[in-house]
Amino acid sequence: NFMLTQPHSVSESPGKTVTISCTRSSGSIASNYVQWYQQRPGSAPTTVIYEDNQRPSGVPDRFSGSIDSSSNSASLTISGLKTEDEADYYCQSYDSSNQVFGTGTKVTVL
């Protein structure tokens, strides 16, 4: 099994941009799609990015996703930060037999 490693926390002021990385430990990040989930305290996760860079309907275009094969990582970028973006964010991918979640990143809007 592979692992997905994220920074423990990031913080930034309202209106700024944050980028969260998700590094795959083995196997290519490009071999399987990456999803990103937002989880607010006391709530179930919701999808903000699927298939590396696609946004579900209803998710603002301030959220964007990408992958970088050179660093074997995926990234979630949140621009124009709002206080409502304060939450935990998890990347997720899979292989032939398992689903794997990232370690999670707490985003704090100062």
Added chain:
Amino acid sequence: QVQLVQSGAEVKKPGASVKVSCKASGYTFTSYYMHWVRQAPGQGLEWMGIINPSGGSTSYAQKFQGRVTMTRDTSTSTVYMELSSLRSEDTAVYYCARESGVVVNAFDIWGQGTMVTVSS
């Protein structure tokens, strides 16, 4: 509307078993795989396994092999997750999550979560 409604919180003693239910509504139950994911207090998300509600086939994360059983009842559109030989480390919120019919291996609908507390 499409929703997954889970059973209520449970308190169990070490060594016991727990069975959590997840009732689906608003869509064709047998057309979407269902996963179980858990989250220990203050920790991240952990995938436990998957069930195909159509045929009942399952696949479990290696960590839970031998301790977890996922079943379904098509007459009530309900999936179940039973975890046995409980220990304190199993204290967590357990979620059912539907696999998207459009995006394979992604979760689009989640239950509200069921808190399972293991304590003597």
